[in-house]
Amino acid sequence: MSDTNQWGDIAQKGLWNNNPALVQLLGLCPLLAVSGSVVNALGLGLATMLVLTSSNMAVSLIRKTVSDAVRLPAFVMIIASLTTCIELLMQAYTYELYTILGIFIPLIVTNCAILGRADAFASKNPILPAAWDGFMMGLGFTLVLVTLGAIREIIGSGTLFANMHLLFGEVGRNWTLTLFADYPGFLVAILPPGAFIITGILIAGKNVIDKHLADKAAAQKDKPVKGSKRVRTTGKIA
Template sequence: MSNTAEWQTISKKGLWTNNPALVQLLGLCPLLAVSGSVVNALGLGLATMMVLTSSNIAVSLIRKTVSDAVRLPAFVMIIASLTTCIELLMQAYTYELYTILGIFIPLIVTNCAILGRADAFASKNPVLPSAIDGLMMGIGFTLVLLTVGAIREILGSGTLFANMHLLFGELARGWTLTLFADYPGFLVAILPPGAFIVTGFLIALKNIIDHHQAQRAAARKEKPVKGNKRVRTTGTIA
């Protein structure tokens, strides 16, 4: 397999076929807890993506020097160190958002998706494929977070991109889109049950799309076979 084909396969797995949130169902605790708005989802998603990518690179670099006896503790220490760095950066530059996300930033250390990719992929592959794997898994997780956050914010508050200045500064204070004027709000969408419902619908939608694509692929494979049989039968009758 060429490098380009390998990277495309890794990217497809991270974004769709092996998405950590929709397929592996990892990291659901922060996904369900802080995805009440786009800014919260984006903040946590970016933090997770940076830790995931950096930890994959670090684990790949030391994969040949760490023994099996201390492999997992070493991975956890790397992830914890990188999470602390991200936490300090958020305290320095996005403090209000950091206080909103609260304990879920330090809990990135316990995110099974990060440790899982470090153990299953980065510890067995070179640096570049490991970096791409971490980046794509992080992007896939962030996209799911953003989708859930956008749906919950629209249904719960009738707005989109509210409070984006918490992440991007004063430049983004006017980014709020009010989709429904005098919207009374839909409380369930903002509460944890709304996160479960929206995530469940997204998982179901992905399964439907995958099933439809599998049916189309099977139909394309069967058509030439049926055509060949029909030609041979006609020849025999003649």
């Protein structure tokens, strides 16, 4: 496989074919718990992406020096250390958002998607492909998280991009879009049951798209090539 194909294949797997949230169904606890708004989802998604990318790089660096006996404990220690660094950064620069996300920032350590990529990919590949894999997997997880947060915020509160100043400072204070005036709100969308329902719809939508693409590819494969001629056989032996 050429380098270009390798990078493209890694990106396609992270964003779509092997998306941690829609295909692997990993990290669903924070996905469902804190995705009630875009700012919460984006904050947790960026934190997870940073930990995933940096942990993949660190694991790739030590892949030839760590024995199989201590491989997994070493990976967990790396992930825990990097999660602590991200946690301290959020306490320093986005403290209010950090308090809202609460226990789900430290729980990044237990996200199976991060440990899974460290063991399945980073421990077997050089640093650059490992970093790219971590970034794309983290980006795929973040995109699903933000999409879920946007849908829940719109349905639940009638707004979009509310409280973005928690992540971007005062420049984001006026980013709120009020989509429905005097909207009474829809509580179920903000609560965990609403997250389960909307996540199920997103997964079902992805499956429908995948089936449509597979059927289209199969139809293209069976379609005769334009300009080709069928050879007529007479059954005679020369």
